[in-house]
Each structure stands twice: as C-alpha cells, then as structure tokens.
Amino acid sequence: MSSASGSITTEHRARKRFGQNFLHDANIIQRIVSAINPAAGQHIVEIGPGQAALTTPLVESGARVDAIELDRDLAAWLSSHFASASNFRLHQSDVLKFDLSTLSEEPRSLRIVGNLPYNISTPCIFHLLSYAPLIDDMLFMLQLEVVQRLAAVSGDPQYGRLGIMAQYHCQVDHLFDVPPGAFRPAPKVTSAIVRLRPLRDRIHVARDEALFQRVVRDAFSQRRKTLRNVLKPLIKETGATELPVDLSLRPENLSLADYTGLSNAFYEARKNTQE
Template sequence: MSELFQHRARKRFGQNFLHDAGVIHKILRAIAAKEGQHLLEIGPGQGALTEGLVDSGAKLDVIELDLDLIPQLKWRFGLKPNFSLHQGDAMKFDFSSLVATPEDKLRVVGNLPYNISTPLIFHLLDHASLIQDMHFMLQKEVVERLAAEPGNGDWGRLSIMVQYFCRVDYLFTVGPGAFNPPPKVESAIVRLVPYAEPPHPAKDHRVLERIVREAFNQRRKTLRNTLRTLMSVEDIEAAGVDPTLRPEQLSVADFVSLANRYSETHPEAEQGPSA
C-alpha cells in the first residue's frame, strides 16, 4: 500500500503523521470506542487512528481537507459499511448534518494542527449539544492551557472559556518521535467532555467572552484597571470579586459572576463578537 500512496506531509496543512504503534494503541484505549456509538474523526491523515476506530464497530465519519489523502483513505476503508468520508474543511463543516436524532451524540477525535486547534475547538463548542466528548492530540502547551487552574501562568482566556463549557482531562504526553516528520515540540492528548448544563451558568456566554477577553488583554494589571471601560469598582465588588486581583487569580465562577453582573447593569448592551 505504501508504494501505491506516497504522501509527503504538507507544512501548510500542519501535517505530522502519527506512526508509533504503542501511542496509537494508548489513544484508542483512552477513547474506548464501542459498537453503537457515533465517531467523528477530524483530519484522519494516513489513517493511523482510523483503522482502530473503524474496527471498534462504531459508526465513523471522517473529515479530511487534503485531497491527496482521499484516495488512500477510500482504498483502505471505503468498503467498510460503518465508514463515511467527507472531503472538506472542518472549520466550515455543518456537524449537525451528521446527527440524525437528538439522542445521536458525536464522539470527536482528532490530531489537530497547531494553527487551527484553538479556533476549531471553539467552533466545535458552538455545537456542544451534539457532542458526547472530544479526544484531541494537540501541542503540549495548548493542553496545559486547556487544563490550567487559577493562579497558574497558563491560566487564561482559552482555559476559562473551554472549562466553562467542558470538563478537561489532560491524559498523557506524546513525544516528537511518535510522528513523521517529528515536530519540534511535544504533544499531548486531552479529553473534553461538554457539560449538559454549565456548573456556573452565565446569563449570556457572549458577555462572559467579552469580560474574559477584556480582562486578559492586560493580564498583569488588576481588574479595576483592565475592566474599567466595562465595569466600575462598585460593580466588580457587587459581583463578589476583589477589584485588586489580577485576572489570572479568578476562577471560572468569578468570571461568570462578573459577566452576570454586567448583564444585569447593561441589559441592552451590544455584545462583542464571539470568542
């Protein structure tokens, strides 16, 4: 098969193909796909994970952007009755088209290129009601930010907004040698599980995004300074938050409290763009 389909990883697609059998098995074990489930693999590449996902018996949809990889994927998996291939850009894909009933939840899997990982995660979170869980291979520093806690230097906008919607589990680290070509950084596997209801619900999550964005635009300054164009010191205090704290010291619940106070005092305020 390798002679039939020679493919060089493309830098513009951020391609680093997973080839380490031990790592592949560890990822598949973490996903633990079962017959009757509905999987969505984003960027299957040369099919390193796809084979195990198909063999689980679960229904598997895959989205691949690189046209040159389509023939190889079709050749390997095209005759499998539980396999469906979609050529296209996951950032523009209508995930709801894959779900037949409200009970049909997607389990999303992907080895995501660094350059699209954050926007793609936010795009998927816009469809969180369709998703049971997500398992991603990402750059290690991104996973550290996703799984960070308040007071940690990695704690920021990405941590807060993803943890607002999801439980985040840092599963394990993957070294560069597991890929071809080997990247210059370490990678890690993360599991994101969307909440049926956020533990700390915001009146409007767009307001939460705006508050968090403003707060971290100048992360070394205190809230009284970084939020001064949006909230007075009195409003920050009314939300139960100390205005002398820096944004990295606040929990998700603290930011939700600030956002809800803003929503109460600005009921008709025009919201900024989504994160």
C-alpha cells in the first residue's frame, strides 16, 4: 500500500515477483481505516505495508504496529520513515514463514490487516488460520474472486475448500469492493475488503481437525467426481460403513455442517477399528 509522503513513492517501482500494487486512492484508504477502527492499546499486525498508506494512520492511532514486509528496499524505507515511532516495529520477512506467536501468546490479542498479494493470498490465509486462537480479527484487501470464494456457501459457483475452511474457523464478511483505478499500477481485476473474525463458539466442531482438513481437501481435489469416488481411500483406510451423507453427491453439494459430520463419522470409524 502506498503513502502520500516520502521519496520512495516516486522512486520505488512495483515489483511483479512480489505481486505489488500500491493503493493511492485517499477515499478508499479512509474507508479501510474506518473499517479497521484502530485504537491505542490494540496490537495490529500489518502484512505488506508497502508505501505506508495504511501504516501511517495505524501508527498515528496509538496502536502497537508490527509490520511484515518482504521487499528489502521498502523495509529499509519503512524503518527510516517510522524511526521515531516507538509503537512501530518492522519485520523484513516472508509472511508465509513468519511465526505470529513470537509477537504474542495471549488469546485474541492480535488484529491482522493487509493488502495481500494476489499470488500468495490463499496460502497466506491458511497460514494465518493456524494461529486463529491468537487473533481477534483480520481485515484484508484481496482479489474480489478470492473474497467471493471465502464467503461462498453450498450451491454457489465459487464454493470450495477455501470457503469451507475459512468459515469453519471464522465469520466471513465481504465489506466492499475496490476498483482497479485505486492502485498504481492498476491491476486487471477488482479487489475487495473482507473481515474474518475467528469463531469462539463453533456450532460445527470436528473432533479431529487434521482429519477434517483432509476430508475437505480430498473431496475438492476432484470436484467433478462423486464423493464415493474421491473419498474411496479414506473409506477404505477408516473402515467406515455408514456415513451421514449421500455419497452419490458431488463435493459442492455438501454444507460445512455436512463436512464436519462426515469427518466425525470417519473419526469414529477409525477409532472403532483401532480398539
């Protein structure tokens, strides 16, 4: 994201390999800051601060800001630009390898924000979801198509593994869209702002989350096939004979509740086989 100040705004050229598109539209920036509503006492982690379009108001709010930036040149500029801000700390690192627990071990203590590069948005979200107990909320700028996948439910064309896993862990709210012209350089796609709030009281609970993840991953690995075909290895491995869903259906026909129920049925079958 970009700032209106600092020489880097004219000198730094967006790098394709980092998926950089810098936000410059002041109205959009204000809408995002209002959606975040930062305040003193909060601990905010910003992913990809870029040219500090969001970073500046976040730091000015009095919140503690830990920024994760991979680009060495931007990291150097950010460190210099915020050198006098005692509530700012820069981590020159790849977010996909960054351990959030090094920032805090307190439950629900971190707020995550960022303009996620399109090329890493999905793996980044899965990485962050592994730290869900530490996170209060997450607000991201993503490609509109990714936000639609995150919010999709059974029956929607965008429904799949990403939406199921995100909604298992979080409440997903698609807040508003951002046109290509709000960025430099302008991307070829529309972006959107999404808020993810990790759930504290889940309605649907998988007894073995690793198994749940595998069921969903295997199901959507060949989404045109029926569940009977794609889940055949798991059925054989667990010895499951009775499952709570119609195996002639395709993966997109099952809801989150169906997938947790299916996962728990495999869990019980495996447990009974081992006893």
